[in-house]
Amino acid sequence: MERIRLTCCALALAAYAAAAPASPARTRLRFASGRQIQADVVDTPAARERGLMFRKSLPKDYGMLFAFPAQMRMQFWMKNTWVSLDIVFIGQDKLITRLHERVRPSTKKTTDEEVSRVSGLAQYVLELPAGAARRYKLKEGQAIEFDVRVPER
Numbered sequence: 001m002e003r004i005r006l007t008c009c010a011l012a013l014a015a016y017a018a019a020a021p022a023s024p025a026r027t028r029l030r031f032a033s034g035r036q037i038q039a040d041v042v043d044t045p046a047a048r049e050r051g052l053m054f055r056k057s058l059p060k061d062y063g064m065l066f067a068f069p070a071q072m073r074m075q076f077w078m079k080n081t082w083v084s085l086d087i088v089f090i091g092q093d094k095l096i097t098r099l100h101e102r103v104r105p106s107t108k109k110t111t112d113e114e115v116s117r118v119s120g121l122a123q124y125v126l127e128l129p130a131g132a133a134r135r136y137k138l139k140e141g142q143a144i145e146f147d148v149r150v151p152e153r
Helices: 010-018 045-050
Strands: 003-005 025-030 036-042 064-077 085-090 096-103 117-129
Touching: 036 045, 096 117
Parallel strands: 003 064, 036 064
Antiparallel strands: 025 036, 064 117, 085 096, 085 117
């Protein structure tokens, strides 16, 4: 399986600062507990790389759903992600394959070696504000219902 590592580089930072991000698509997610939220969908390489970088806060019921062309082993890292997150890896069958709660954020002074990293097998990855996974009673093996376009690349 291909291994993906989402990284931040000087060019991405310059592009992020120079251009206002386009409004992402949105989808409704329904959890096994019956709770529902709206989530931004990021499905292009540039949008996935930018993710939640540089945000100082998130609304309580916010989510960002990363969509990839295929299921694969992935590693996400928290470079320039200034809020703590719950990160949910979701397989092509829309079952939770891995759940990381309260992933430590980075700061402007965090070195690359100190940046938090999480990994899992997934086609989709859901980032939530820290504590949301517990509030929604998420567990590995549970289904999440949503409808998104599978990106070509």
